[in-house]
Amino acid sequence: MLLTVLSGLIFSIVLVFFGRQFKAKWSILLPILPTLLFLYFVSKIPVLTSGSTLVQHIDWVPSLGVNFDFNLDGLSLLFALLITGIGSCIFFYGRAYLKGHPYFDRFFGYLMLFMSAMLGVVLSDNILLLFVFWELTSISSFFLIGFNNDNADSRKSALTALGITGMGGFFLLLALVLMGNIAGTYTISELIDHREILLNHQLYPLIIGLLFVGAFTKSAQFPFHFWLPGAMKAPTPVSAYLHSATMVKAGIFILARFTPILGDHFYWNTTLIVVGGITMLYAAIHSLFRIDMKAILAYSTISALGVLTFLLGLGTIEAMVAVSVFILAHALYKATLFMVTGIVDHETHTRDITVLSGLRKVLGPVALAGILAALSSAGLPFITFGFIGKDLIYEATLQYSLPEWVWIITGLAVATNIGLVAAGFMAGIKPFVGNLPQQFEKVHLPYKSMWIPPLLLALLGVFFGILPAIAGEYLTTAAANTIWGQDTESYLKVWHGFNTVLILSLITLALGTMVYFVNKPSLSKLQAVEKLNNISPQRIITGYANDILRFSEWFTNLFHDGYLRSYHLKIILFAEALIAYRLWLSGPIKLDIWTLTYPDWYEIAIVVILIGAVYIVVTTPSRLTAVVAMSVIGYCICLIFVIYSAPDLAMTQFTIDTLSTVLFVLVLYKLPPFINLTSKAILVRDAIVAAGFGIILSLVALKVWSEPISAEISNFYGENAYLLAKGKNVVNVILVDFRGIDTMFETVVLSIAAIGVYSLIRLRLKSTEKE
Amino acid sequence: MKSPILQSATKYLLPILLLFSVFLLLRGHYYPGGGFVGGLVASIAFVLHSFANGTEATMKILKRKPLSLIPIGLGTSALSVTVPLLIGYPPMTGLWFEEPIPFIGMIGSSLFFDLGVYLVVIGVVLTILFTIALNNLEEKN
Numbered sequence: 001m002l003l004t005v006l007s008g009l010i011f012s013i014v015l016v017f018f019g020r021q022f023k024a025k026w027s028i029l030l031p032i033l034p035t036l037l038f039l040y041f042v043s044k045i046p047v048l049t050s051g052s053t054l055v056q057h058i059d060w061v062p063s064l065g066v067n068f069d070f071n072l073d074g075l076s077l078l079f080a081l082l083i084t085g086i087g088s089c090i091f092f093y094g095r096a097y098l099k100g101h102p103y104f105d106r107f108f109g110y111l112m113l114f115m116s117a118m119l120g121v122v123l124s125d126n127i128l129l130l131f132v133f134w135e136l137t138s139i140s141s142f143f144l145i146g147f148n149n150d151n152a153d154s155r156k157s158a159l160t161a162l163g164i165t166g167m168g169g170f171f172l173l174l175a176l177v178l179m180g181n182i183a184g185t186y187t188i189s190e191l192i193d194h195r196e197i198l199l200n201h202q203l204y205p206l207i208i209g210l211l212f213v214g215a216f217t218k219s220a221q222f223p224f225h226f227w228l229p230g231a232m233k234a235p236t237p238v239s240a241y242l243h244s245a246t247m248v249k250a251g252i253f254i255l256a257r258f259t260p261i262l263g264d265h266f267y268w269n270t271t272l273i274v275v276g277g278i279t280m281l282y283a284a285i286h287s288l289f290r291i292d293m294k295a296i297l298a299y300s301t302i303s304a305l306g307v308l309t310f311l312l313g314l315g316t317i318e319a320m321v322a323v324s325v326f327i328l329a330h331a332l333y334k335a336t337l338f339m340v341t342g343i344v345d346h347e348t349h350t351r352d353i354t355v356l357s358g359l360r361k362v363l364g365p366v367a368l369a370g371i372l373a374a375l376s377s378a379g380l381p382f383i384t385f386g387f388i389g390k391d392l393i394y395e396a397t398l399q400y401s402l403p404e405w406v407w408i409i410t411g412l413a414v415a416t417n418i419g420l421v422a423a424g425f426m427a428g429i430k431p432f433v434g435n436l437p438q439q440f441e442k443v444h445l446p447y448k449s450m451w452i453p454p455l456l457l458a459l460l461g462v463f464f465g466i467l468p469a470i471a472g473e474y475l476t477t478a479a480a481n482t483i484w485g486q487d488t489e490s491y492l493k494v495w496h497g498f499n500t501v502l503i504l505s506l507i508t509l510a511l512g513t514m515v516y517f518v519n520k521p522s523l524s525k526l527q528a529v530e531k532l533n534n535i536s537p538q539r540i541i542t543g544y545a546n547d548i549l550r551f552s553e554w555f556t557n558l559f560h561d562g563y564l565r566s567y568h569l570k571i572i573l574f575a576e577a578l579i580a581y582r583l584w585l586s587g588p589i590k591l592d593i594w595t596l597t598y599p600d601w602y603e604i605a606i607v608v609i610l611i612g613a614v615y616i617v618v619t620t621p622s623r624l625t626a627v628v629a630m631s632v633i634g635y636c637i638c639l640i641f642v643i644y645s646a647p648d649l650a651m652t653q654f655t656i657d658t659l660s661t662v663l664f665v666l667v668l669y670k671l672p673p674f675i676n677l678t679s680k681a682i683l684v685r686d687a688i689v690a691a692g693f694g695i696i697l698s699l700v701a702l703k704v705w706s707e708p709i710s711a712e713i714s715n716f717y718g719e720n721a722y723l724l725a726k727g728k729n730v731v732n733v734i735l736v737d738f739r740g741i742d743t744m745f746e747t748v749v750l751s752i753a754a755i756g757v758y759s760l761i762r763l764r765l766k767s768t769e770k771e
Numbered sequence: 772m773k774s775p776i777l778q779s780a781t782k783y784l785l786p787i788l789l790l791f792s793v794f795l796l797l798r799g800h801y802y803p804g805g806g807f808v809g810g811l812v813a814s815i816a817f818v819l820h821s822f823a824n825g826t827e828a829t830m831k832i833l834k835r836k837p838l839s840l841i842p843i844g845l846g847t848s849a850l851s852v853t854v855p856l857l858i859g860y861p862p863m864t865g866l867w868f869e870e871p872i873p874f875i876g877m878i879g880s881s882l883f884f885d886l887g888v889y890l891v892v893i894g895v896v897l898t899i900l901f902t903i904a905l906n907n908l909e910e911k912n
Contacts, residue, residue, distance in 0.1 A: 647803035651795075655811035659896055662818055666903045726879060727800040735805060736881040736888070743884075744848055747891040751841045754895040758838060761906050 002058055002068050004037050005123060005133075008116030015109040030108050031091035034115060038084035041077060048077050048478050055125070055189075064128070065186040071125035074478025078324060079122040079246075079253055081475065082331050086245045087115050089453035093339055094237035096447040097346060107147060111241070114140035118246050122253060125188050127176040134172065134218075134254075137247050138165040144238040145231045157230035163545060164217050164227045172214025172254070178207050179262075191261050192485070199265060208268055211258065212275070219251025219305045222279040223541075229298040236342030239294060244301045244334040249327060252308045256323065260485035264315050272313025277412050280306030284419025288519050293341040293351040293427045297334065300377075300423040303416060304330045311396055314409075317484055318399045322392035324479035325492065328471060329376065329389035332461040336373035337428050339454035340366055344431055346450070347443045353426055354523070358436030362443045366451050367432035372458035374428025376465065378421040378509055385464040385471065387505065388492055390417060394501045414508055421512025422519060468492035569686070572693055579696050583703065591706050603643065610636045623674055627664040631657050648731045777823040785832075788816035796889050797882070806885035810892025817897055826904045837901060840894030848887025851880045 011033055047054060058068035072080070094111065098104050117140055120133030139162070146158030180186040182201050183194035191198070198204060215221075220228035231243050242248070255272070262268060280303045287299030308326060311319045343366050344359065345351050360367035372384070379390035397410040445451060464471040472492030481487050559570065599607075609632065616629040634657030641650035717730050717738065727733035735743050792813035799805030821829035830836075 648805070648808070651803060651808045652811065655808060655815060658815055659811065659818065659900070663900060663903070666900060666907060669907050670903075727881070729799060729801055729803060729805070731803075732799045732805040732885075733881075735807070736800075736884045740852065740881070740884060743888060744852060747845060747848060747888055750895045751845060751891060754838070754841060754898040757899045758902050761902050 002056060002070060004040060005070070005116050005120045007033060007037070008112045008119070012109040012112040012116070015105050015112065028095075030095060031088055033112070034084050034087040034091050037115075037119070038081065038088050041080045041084055044072060044077065045474050048072070048074055049474060060129075065126075065180065066128045067126050068129065069125035069187055070123045071189055072123060073482045074480070075253070075256055075324075075482035076122040078328065078475055078479040079249070080119060082249075082328070083115060083118050083122065083246050086241060086331060086335050086457070089335070089339070089457060090237045090241040092449045093240075093342070093453045094235070096450040097237055097342060098235065099447075103147070107144075107235070110140050110143045110147070111238070114144065114242060114247070118250065121250055127180055127186050127188060127191075130188075130254075131169070131173050131176055134214075134250065135166075135169050137242075137250060138162060138169055138218075141165070141231070141242050141247055144242060145234040147235055147238070148233065151233070154233040157227070157233045160542070161227040161231050164224055164541075168214045168217025168224070168251075171210045171217075175207050175210035175214060178203060178210070182207075188257065188261075195261055198262060204262075204265070205267055208262055208265075208271070211254070211262070212271060215251035215255050216275060216309075217251070218254075219248050219309065220279075220302050221251070221275050221306065221309055222282055225279060225283065225302045226541075228302055229295055232294040232298050236294070236338060236345060239297075240335045240338030240342065244297065244338055245331040248301065248305060249308075249331070252305060252312070252323075252327070255309065255312050256483045259312060259315075259320075259483050263312075269313050269315045272309050273409070274313075276306045276308070276310030276313055277409070278306070279303070280310055280416040281412060281419075282306075284416045284423065287423040288419060288426075288515070291352055291354050291523060293344065293353055293356075293431070294338075296353070296423050296427045297337055297341060300420055300427075301334060303420055303423075304334070307393065307413070307416060310409075310413075311393065312483075314396055314400055316396060316399055316401060318392065319396035320484045321476070321480045322389070322396045323483060324476040325385075325392050325471070326389040327479075328464070328476055329385045329461070332457050332464070333373040333376040333386055333424070336369055336454045336457045336461070337377070337424070339450075339457075340370040340373065341427065343446055343450055343454070346446060348440055353430050355437070356431035356440075357434035358432070359440060359443065360432040361436050362440065363432070363445060363451075365445070365455050369451070369454040369458040370428040370432055372462055373454070374424040376458070376461040377424030377428065378512060379417070379505060380509065381502070381505060383462055383465050385461045385468065387465060388468045388471075390505055390508065391501055393417070394504045398500060410504070414504060417508045418512045418515060421509060422515040425513070425516040569689060572689055576689070576692055576696055579700060583696065583699055586703065589699065589703050589706050591702055603640075606636050606639055606643075621674060621676070623668050623671065624665070627661055627668065630664075631661040634660075648729070773825070774823070781820045781823040785816050785820050788819070789813055792816065792889075796885060799885055800879075800881065806888035807892055809885075810889040811896065813889070813893050814896035814900075817893075818900060821901070821904065826901055826908065830901065830905075833897075837894050837897035840890050841898070844887045844890030844892075844894055846887070847890060848884050851883035851887065854880060 044054060053074075054070075054072040056068070056070040060067050091108070091111070094107070098107055101107065114137060117133045117136030121130055121137060124130035124133060142158050142162040145161050146155050148154045176186075179191065179198065182198060182203065183191050185191060185194070198207070201207075217224045217227075220226075228243060228248065232239050234243070283299045283302035283306060287296050287303065290296040290299060304326070308323055308330075311323045311326070313319075341351060343363065344356065347363065348356065348359070350356065376384035376386035378384075379387040381387050393413055394410065397413045398406060400406050400409055469492055476492065613629045613632040613636070617626050617633070620626050620629065634653060638650050638653040638657065641647075641653060717734055721727050721730045721733040724737075727737065792809040794809075795804035795812060796806050796809035797804075799809065817829055817833070820832070
């Protein structure tokens with residue numbers, strides 16, 4: 001299973017290097033990987049239907065509890081099949097859709113990255129591993145939404161999506177870590193055993209709150225839904241794959257995954273019902289006012305995600321069955337509708353449903369796919385899988401545990417579904433019926449690999465619709481069992497008898513069709529709705545985002561004003577504050593002056609020279625004199641090292657001082673003549689800061705001297721330098737052996753500094769050469 | 772400022788200082804010295820030469836840009852860190868030849884690490900100084 005996740009990652013790296021080849025003739029190889037993965041997961045179906053699960057464990061960072069734990073159970077199998085199955089269709093489709101695009105290889109690299117990340121999310125049995133993949137899906141989605149990177153709107157949408165889902169990811173991480181720490185394990189399958197501890201823990205509301213933010217942002221639930229319509233700026237294959245069939249369902253997946261662990265609690269159920277309910281109705285109504293096919297589908301997707309959240313909130317056994325079936329049904333028809341939209345857009349260059357009509361005459365098979373998918377989304381009885389899904393939703397709402405709420409939530413579901421029926425018809429049927437306008441007469445069918453995948457998915461929907469037992473037995477029942485936590489003993493069938501559910505389904509269909517005929521979406525209506533945006537969550541959240549930007553700009557400018565002297569001042573002041581605080585904490589310095597030895601005459605002489613040199617540095621009007629005086633200070637310190645028997649330090653100090661003088665002279669050459677522009681007040685301020693630093697460091701030195709010395713470390717090095725590292729010079733042994741990694745990185749830092757100097761000066765030269 | 776005295780002095784000083792720097796590098800494990808100081812001394816040798824004969828003349832002796840010493844040095848250090856991995860020890864394990872080699876003494880992986888540091892230091896110092904010096908020269912012309 002590790003291989004199934006990693007293969008895509010490896011492949012996307014290969015694409016970076018060999019993209020050019022793939023762009024041209026080898027692009028037919030691209031869909032092979034998802035297809036193979038799909039077949040692999042299909043071959044695992046029998047194992048899963050027998051009730052067992054597949055587990056794989058590989059240590060990664062065991063000390064942190066992060067391991068490659070994979071667990072293929074019913075829920076992950078359903079998702080894995082959707083990811084790889086619809087993925088294969090999208091790869092075939094996208095190859096034709098983007099033929100000749102300059103970034104063709106890059107597109108498939110991102111898509112492959114996404115596929116692996118998504119597989120990782122659904123297969124992970126370790127919550128930290130899950131988080132890693134979760135973030136990867138956000139990142140790949142960011143790249144794919146911003147794929148048309150020359151379009152400002154597209155870039156903005158990508159950023160919004162990343163901002164929202166990234167924020168959600170952060171909250172999710174908090175929830176996961178809290179959960180892991182309380183339960184003492186990061187393995188999902190083990191968390192179930194700690195259900196009682198988690199449910200009764202005082203942090204339970206916080207955990208599920210954080211988890212919900214993560215899931216809701218990803219699955220575009222109200223009030224975080226607005227990134228999804230923006231995400232439709234991505235190329236249509238991406239919208240079909242990420243933003244309807246798979247990625248946005250990651251939030252639903254995580255809710256479903258944690259239902260057996262955290263679910264069936266008052267807070268859990270109520271929040272999900274409320275949020276899901278608002279989302280599904282709000283988005284369903286919104287979708288009716290759109291005229292862009294993709295926007296209609298985007299809002300109906302949000303609505304469908306709302307339905308799923310809502311069902312998970314109901315928390316009954318029927319609801320879990322409904323969830324698993326509706327995930328499959330929705331993925332099948334919505335991916336089809338998106339791909340159909342893509343074809344229409346590709347061939348006619350418009351997605352405006354007020355313009356499009358009669359395309360069935362020129363795009364026959366595409367029209368068939370679109371109409372079948374629309375019917376499935378409407379839940380036409382007996383021949384579409386959507387009907388089974390809709391049926392189960394009503395069954396779930398009618399069986400809700402609080403009788404007084406049954407009719408309210410059923411009403412909500414009916415209202416939503418009416419909207420969804422109409423939206424499905426608008427996107428899937430409207431463009432294909434009626435008269436063919438003259439401008440579209442020359443439209444022709446695209447490549448086969450573009451219209452076969454959607455037709456295939458649409459037909460699969462019909463197949464499952466007629467024989468739901470197959471879908472149930474092999475796919476959805478196992479998934480429902482996982483969400484429910486035990487065997488749901490459900491069997492899917494077409495005919496349930498003439499009961500309330502069927503009546504509700506028929507009413508929905510009838511009313512939805514009516515809405516479709518009555519509601520004539522137009523630009524003016526859309527603009528009227530758009531006005532409401534001023535009070536929408538989108539406006540509020542982007543407003544916050546702008547505030548944060550403004551704040552960070554202010555904050556950065558405050559510290560980063562571009563003057564070296566101001567950086568020095570800030571750095572030194574900060575260091576002073578920190579060290580002084582520590583000194584103050586550590587108490588008074590106990591120093592017995594009489595125990596100090598008298599200084600020798602040469603020591604006094606050195607100090608006198610030092611003081612004289614410092615005086616020259618501070619007072620001289622010539623930079624060159626100042627530099628020379630500085631090097632005098634350096635050599636004096638070097639002498640002190642010699643006297644106190646530190647030859648290594650003395651040598652280094654000596655050479656460094658020589659070289660830095662040379663460096664100073666070279667740089668001074670560039671500077672304009674010295675003019676004293678500094679005001680007296682600033683001089684005084686700098687003097688105080690400098691004197692403060694000196695005093696504090698002297699105090700530190702005295703403190704060190706007065707404290708009892710712990711010789712443990714130096715003894716260790718002294719004893720082991722020769723035994724372990726065969727060296728007699730302890731300083732050098734520490735540098736090249738005991739702390740070799742430190743040295744290694746110090747040399748890297750030095751190299752970076754050199755490269756920095758080199759490139760700064762060279763680059764500047766080049767730009768002057770140009771002028 | 773091209774003083775003939777300094778020019779003839781550097782003719783002899785450059786090799787002597789370079790030898791001294793290698794000496795420092797080799798003895799570093801037992802007596803004061805090591806790659807860092809050795810590298811600095813070697814850089815000073817070149818800087819002195821450039822003072823006497825001009826930076827361009829020194830660049831001619833070096834034959835290549837000092838910048839190219841940096842990757843060589845980093846590579847040598849990195850190699851000495853990773854070689855123990857190949858024979859199943861943790862990285863950075865000190866590996867030593869059994870017998871000392873004439874004139875050089877004991878040779879171990881940490882000597883190569885130090886050699887890397889030596890090369891990086893020369894590369895860094897000369898890159899910074901010579902880049903600035905050459906830049907000054909170009910602006911003057």
